[in-house]
Amino acid sequence: MKYLHLLLTAMLLMSSAFAGPGAHGPDGEHLDGPASAGGAASSAPSVETFTEAFELVGHLSGGELSIMIDRYETNEPVLGAVLEVQYRDLTAQATFHPDLGDYAIDDPKLVAAISAPGAHALLFTLVAGEESDLLEGTLTVTEALDDHGHGHGFERRWLLAGTVALVLAAAAMVVVRRRRHAKEI
Incomplete structure (x- = not known):
């Protein structure tokens, strides 16, 4: 259970990486633009x-x-x-x-x-x-626009965050299996 808690904590800490630049709001707007005192800011050119x-x-x-x-x-x-x-x-x-x-x-x-x-x-x-x-x-x-009018640059941190999440999940599964195996013996 301790390791499951560790896994969940790590995933929670990484979740902020998934709301970074390029994230979209409920109406498709970018959430990475500068804040605007007068309303929503547009990231469109x-x-x-x-x-x-x-x-x-x-x-x-x-x-x-x-x-x-x-x-x-x-x-x-x-x-x-x-x-x-x-x-x-x-x-x-x-x-x-x-x-x-x-x-x-x-x-x-x-x-x-x-x-x-x-x-x-x-x-x-x-x-x-x-x-x-x-x-x-x-x-x-600033970057090539896709078919719905705004660009999405490839960001390595998405790949890194996904890899870390998979490694942590796999490690947690190994720990759980070892504990089960130890209890059976």
Whole structure:
């Protein structure tokens, strides 16, 4: 029983390794991002830029670049505008989602190009009624993104924690078997 207690204690101590970077919350969000006083922080690659008239925030996640635009002075959302995004020789027009108030770029070639690790200089062309503006921003992707929009780097500590757990479990089983065998003799 003493060894079983030791095994359970070791597993409890190792359990913190399993909630480290890369862990997901109940809604799929990463639990390794910095804490935010104003709400949940996103670990998705993002771009923020502004001009005298407009400000833009975009997040690359779920196979699309989702973009919110508002007026710089008033924070009034810019709804139903025409937005085009250019990256190198690739250009795509955003689809406006009136239910969410965002614009989405889901062009497979453009999304694949900006999902690769690196700094991606983007040019946004916005036409809102009689107004138009060019906004430049850089989207920085630190690791390759998978099919649901965020990266998972291989971490050796997962392998180490699993190996330690298996070794401890095997050792506990050997001890229990030896005790049973000793009692039978």
